[in-house]
Amino acid sequence: MAKQKKAPRPKAETPKGFRDYFGTEVTERTEMLQGIEAVYHRYGFDALESSGVETVQALGKFLPDVDRPNEGVFAWQEADDDGNGDWLALRYDLTAPLARVYAQHRNDLPTPYRRYAMGPVWRNEKPGPGRYRQFYQCDADTVGTGSVAADAEICAMLSDCLEEVGIPRGDYLVRVNNRKVLNGVLEAMGVADEGQQADVLRTIDKFDKVGEAGVRELLGKGRLDASGAYIDGVGLAAEQAEPVIAFLTSKGATAADTLANLRAAIGDSAVGAEGVDELEQIAALLEAGDYGSDRIEIDPSVVRGLGYYTGPVFEAELTFEILDEKGRKRQFGSVAGGGRYDDLVARFTGQKVPAVGVSIGVDRLLAALREKGRMSGESEGPVVVTVMDRDRMADYQAMVAELRQAGIRAEVYLGNPKNFGNQLKYADKRNSPAAVIEGADEKDRGVVQVKDLILGKKIAENATLEEWKERPSQAEIPRDQLVQHIQKLLKGDS
Amino acid sequence: MAKQKKAPRPKAETPKGFRDYFGTEVTERTEMLQGIEAVYHRYGFDALESSGVETVQALGKFLPDVDRPNEGVFAWQEADDDGNGDWLALRYDLTAPLARVYAQHRNDLPTPYRRYAMGPVWRNEKPGPGRYRQFYQCDADTVGTGSVAADAEICAMLSDCLEEVGIPRGDYLVRVNNRKVLNGVLEAMGVADEGQQADVLRTIDKFDKVGEAGVRELLGKGRLDASGAYIDGVGLAAEQAEPVIAFLTSKGATAADTLANLRAAIGDSAVGAEGVDELEQIAALLEAGDYGSDRIEIDPSVVRGLGYYTGPVFEAELTFEILDEKGRKRQFGSVAGGGRYDDLVARFTGQKVPAVGVSIGVDRLLAALREKGRMSGESEGPVVVTVMDRDRMADYQAMVAELRQAGIRAEVYLGNPKNFGNQLKYADKRNSPAAVIEGADEKDRGVVQVKDLILGKKIAENATLEEWKERPSQAEIPRDQLVQHIQKLLKGDS
Known part of the structure; x- marks a missing residue:
């Protein structure tokens, strides 16, 4: 009998034009969205979250033809028994879904309807450098009023968002x-x-x-x-x-x-x-x-x-200069835009409904803040409690439990503890502010060693001898003072 | 010439099995995710956000066959010139993408790798009552250690999350x-x-x-x-x-x-x-x-x-009883679960990598909190500044600008101001705490009228005559005391 052929291993890759976001790439964006959301909310806008999937019919703009159903959007046909399922697609922006939502729920919504929405959208386009096929949008729109006061309000709100x-x-x-x-x-x-x-x-x-x-x-x-x-x-x-x-x-x-x-x-x-x-x-x-x-x-x-x-x-522009990849000065440029569009809902209902909205380019804003050094991109790592004695894991867990109780980010090293050097390398990779060490000797004497890794890095970089002497990078402290010591160290005054 | 037939209007509907979330449905979930995220972070877990789209090959479990490529997941084939494009699909959970990410980036990630992820996932299943084809997951996993300390830690973290x-x-x-x-x-x-x-x-x-x-x-x-x-x-x-x-x-x-x-x-x-x-x-x-x-x-x-x-x-269960739709008492049941799975990454690399993780059912948790009355589901509406005189819109805008400066959610009525009753109906629909009124007479005298809509509602419901007399639901106050008056009113002591 022929030996059965093994299936080849799958490739561990994102699809072309997609990417993963790690650590602060995620949390800094989340913080920015929270800031913008707080301003939108203060202006009386309500949250709306529609699903990522819409019928192609509702999206409207990109009706798939028979040969290339995927042009511009990611689209597919629902499987049903006779092959006549609906065509569905991933939303390509947050405005087309708003039009659908407003047409569908208009009798239950206040008039005017102020809503904000934030989330990923998808474009089936050729990816390029820095151009991804999934990205965030962060919109606010006022539907159902033609008053220019609505336009003025959105301009003021945009200004507040940027400062926020x-x-x-x-x-x-x-x-x-x-x-x-x-x-x-x-x-x-x-x-x-x-x-x-x-x-x-x-x-x-x-x-x-x-x-x-x-x-x-x-x-x-x-x-x-x-x-x-x-x-x-x-x-x-x-x-x-x-x-x-x-x-x-x-x-x-x-x-x-x-x-x-x-x-x-x-x-x-x-x-x-x-x-x-x-x-x-x-x-x-x-x-x-x-x-x-x-x-x-x-x-x-x-x-x-x-x-x-x-x-x-309207358009929001950052007016400061940055250096481009060739070292030339250039303006950072546009980070948000919007305006009045009065025909959006008519597709569904036949009635013209005036609307005005703004969309903030969150990814460009993040890039600008990083460019100006106003966002570090560096994560605040956890305090790492090292494992000197595998059998005393419970002692180490008790330490991190205490630290977390006090609101301090902390963890026990959970890799193979055999090689102590690997534990410190791990702490370094995690950007840890401190490592805690408690061997059998320390345990007997009721103390722990705390390595100040922030200071350690500074010394490695540029601290003077005086600084080094004044604030030794490793301290032996009583076990019951662990939390206070780490608190001081994090504040930079240990 | 025959008159060209007009295309029929598209239906304003979500696809079957999808839904829209409004106002507090969105913000209460966001708050819950933030609370869980804070705990995950404190335990040393780092954020990871992968895209909603993966190759079907990487997802693995649901390889599409030729006749029904959509079984279980939403999948489609990339358009390329010779029809051999990759099959892509929406992720059906956050664990399969984690395996792909870990296999792809393992040389750059710390070992062990603690990561959390939260976001929508999609299932191509028959929708049912309360069962949607897009929903949130909120996971934390530790990859690269077989230590039971990792399992214990995740149980403790789950407990902290629920209390948080x-x-x-x-x-x-x-x-x-x-x-x-x-x-x-x-x-x-x-x-x-x-x-x-x-x-x-x-x-x-x-x-x-x-x-x-x-x-x-x-x-x-x-x-x-x-x-x-x-x-x-x-x-x-x-x-x-x-x-x-x-x-x-x-x-x-x-x-x-x-x-x-x-x-x-x-x-x-x-x-x-x-x-x-x-x-x-x-x-x-x-x-x-x-x-x-x-x-x-x-x-x-x-x-x-x-x-x-x-x-x-492990499994987290809510132990209190609720009444089901037929009025019978029953336990609320499971809201989170997880465990150790050691074969996830091997598909890609051939190496077994031990891992343990937890997934919190955010939507069930929200339902439980609402059931127990610990989440109102009611939004805090904006203060509505009414429009008595269309030509003095600038005056009204100045009022809301002042209120927002003080951190108070506020807006000018932007609908047609002709019918004043509609303005108050709007304020009611928005659940506004107060309406501000400034007609020509008030303007001349330097005062505004503030209608206390919270009290108004209470009176309508159950306030005693004494309460009503003590705290009249409409007050005339000097224009320059608007912000302080509203602040007091929101605190409930005007």
């Missing part, structure tokens, strides 16, 4: 613009064709790179770019470019100046005037809440999302 | 048993056939229901059950049942008694003796940590999981 998680005032700016003003500009330009409007939007997006003259060229005949390629223009007459240029350069020294410039840019467009009025109201409401231009400002150069949103849009 | 989240001592019990003792009993019975061993395990599981005589019948010829059906027996001789009965009835008044009874039950089985020794050591270690039998006890009647685990097993 450790971005000081001055290191960020929330910038506000309005899609309606841009619509007014398009009217003033006399551009009614949708294709041309999209071209103008794309050109505006390039303002940062090509500047005023470049935008004029791109709106007109076209432009030779830096690589030598010729970029076709939108084909507008030279004077049609004026409102766009006026719009893009309308930022004044004060909000009042900016608003006056915008009014000039939109000419006599009604929708444009409505947009400027909204910005004016938002500015007044924010000022009443004492949110000045050091925190939130009207800024017509915010163009990201203008294509998607229907009214006010 | 609000189950007082006396209302729960952690019960410990050992698979090796059962193996010893099987040896003492002379049952070596694996099929018969499984039959004996199944019979032991029925002890609660059928009692000692029933177990004897089921191990022998069989038994007529209550419905009149005849259940075939295992077919053992009468004297072979003795060790099982001795095992099942071995619980004594003290741990020492129980251990002595167990030693008698296993006869001269070596593996059985090893199992009893382990239980003895666990009992000694727990006693050293001051975890007495009011919290943790050796209990041979714990049989759940004995088939799965390889050494000590």
Whole structure:
């Protein structure tokens, strides 16, 4: 008989584009989410947690076709007996599920409905460096009111969130613009064709790179770019470019100046005037809440999302500089954004429901705080009680029980205790502040040895001889003073 | 030309077996997870968050076959150009991913590796009442040590977790048993056939229901059950049942008694003796940590999981009674369980790695606390500043900004302010403690009206006339005393 072939061992790997998070990578994010949640809650927003799985029908945007059901989302068909099960998919953001939840439960929800949600979302996209197919979102939305007070409130809340998680005032700016003003500009330009409007939007997006003259060229005949390629223009007459240029350069020294410039840019467009009025109201409401231009400002150069949103849009940017991988200074950039979108629920109910929301990029915020050294990324390890005598495990367990009772993170070494060096290496790997040693001799004399590993590390790095003498890194103390001694050591004054 | 048919509106529904969680359903669970996390952390466990998606190969247990790839897990094939993409699946628990993570990262992880993980898992099962296809798990495991000190530690930690989240001592019990003792009993019975061993395990599981005589019948010829059906027996001789009965009835008044009874039950089985020794050591270690039998006890009647685990097993049970849906008293039952499993990582690496872990059933614990009235399920709503004059929105925003600055949950009413009754209905729906009113007249006089909605509710329910007179439910106060007044009101002493 042939010997049965063994199945090959499975590979221990995450799927492509996914990763594991360890220790402080998890806890620092949890703390940040808790901070943001506290602010959302204080503003009257209620928690909502929908499941990770939705019907593809409810998600809407990414209906799977027959050949490639997985485009953009992770999707699969429910198994049922006749092969006609529903298509299900992992949510790709927190807004599409909100629309479904609101449509489903609207009769039980207050109006307006303020909700926050935080959790993982999944994208079936090609992974890249630092780009993962599962990541966190952290959103707040107000559904069911068209009042600009809701928009202003979300801008103020975003500002509070950033300060709550450790971005000081001055290191960020929330910038506000309005899609309606841009619509007014398009009217003033006399551009009614949708294709041309999209071209103008794309050109505006390039303002940062090509500047005023470049935008004029791109709106007109076209432009030779830096690589030598010729970029076709939108084909507008030279004077049609004026409102766009006026719009893009309308930022004044004060909000009042900016608003006056915008009014000039939109000419006599009604929708444009409505947009400027909204910005004016938002500015007044924010000022009443004492949110000045050091925190939130009207800024017509915010163009990201203008294509998607229907009214006010906003973006939070970190204003400090960091060094990129090549050592060049650059701005850290955007960490949150949002705006007003009024058509979300209509898909389900046929009724338009106004809504405005914000999404905070938690992973980018964490990266920023680590970059600035405001988060250590280092974990506070446990005190390690070493095992000198395998038969006295109960004594060691009693020590950690005492330490934990006092709220101190502590553990007994549970590996093979034979090699004492391995125990200290373990404590080092765990970033332990202290190791406790109690051999037979110590036990007889009613004492324990405490090795100060924080000081030990410091000495290894840069302590002076005086420091070393003043605070020896190992102390013998009475057994019954263990907890107090460790408490002092953790405070840094043993 | 035929008019284009409109696509039908999508249904606003969760997929079958999934649900949404609102407000306190989310925040109470978050608080519970935070409490458990704090205990896990204090015991030296580090956080791990793996992604929701794993390769089917790594999950192992539920390999999809060609016809029904979705059995047990939600699985799908990655799209690639030649149709040979990996099969991916949502994780069905947190232990299988731990095995993958440990095998993948073992060279970078400390030994032993203590980790905790909490998050949703997904099961592709038929949903039922109260049974969902996405739910939370909250696990802690120690990988890489066979020391029973690790098992004892996890029992102590489980006890601490339950008290941390609000189950007082006396209302729960952690019960410990050992698979090796059962193996010893099987040896003492002379049952070596694996099929018969499984039959004996199944019979032991029925002890609660059928009692000692029933177990004897089921191990022998069989038994007529209550419905009149005849259940075939295992077919053992009468004297072979003795060790099982001795095992099942071995619980004594003290741990020492129980251990002595167990030693008698296993006869001269070596593996059985090893199992009893382990239980003895666990009992000694727990006693050293001051975890007495009011919290943790050796209990041979714990049989759940004995088939799965390889050494000590444990289960936490809530001991208080609740009323079931028919008004009958019943024990609340198990809320957590775990044990030692030594073969998990070997699938990947070929090396056996000993491990022990616990999983806390967060949703059942929440249900228990709500049942006992220890969690309100009611949210603390925001103070609602009503809108009497649409043009003075900035004034109202300034009020909520002040309240939030003082840490008070507050919001301006953002719906249509025309109907004042709707504003108060909204405040009621949000469970608001107070509504603030400032009309033109109040504004002129520099005052605001504050409606005490907590008292309002009380009066509506059961307050006496005296209470009502003493503490009128609406007060006119100077505008600049708004924050202090609300603070007092929230403390219940306005």
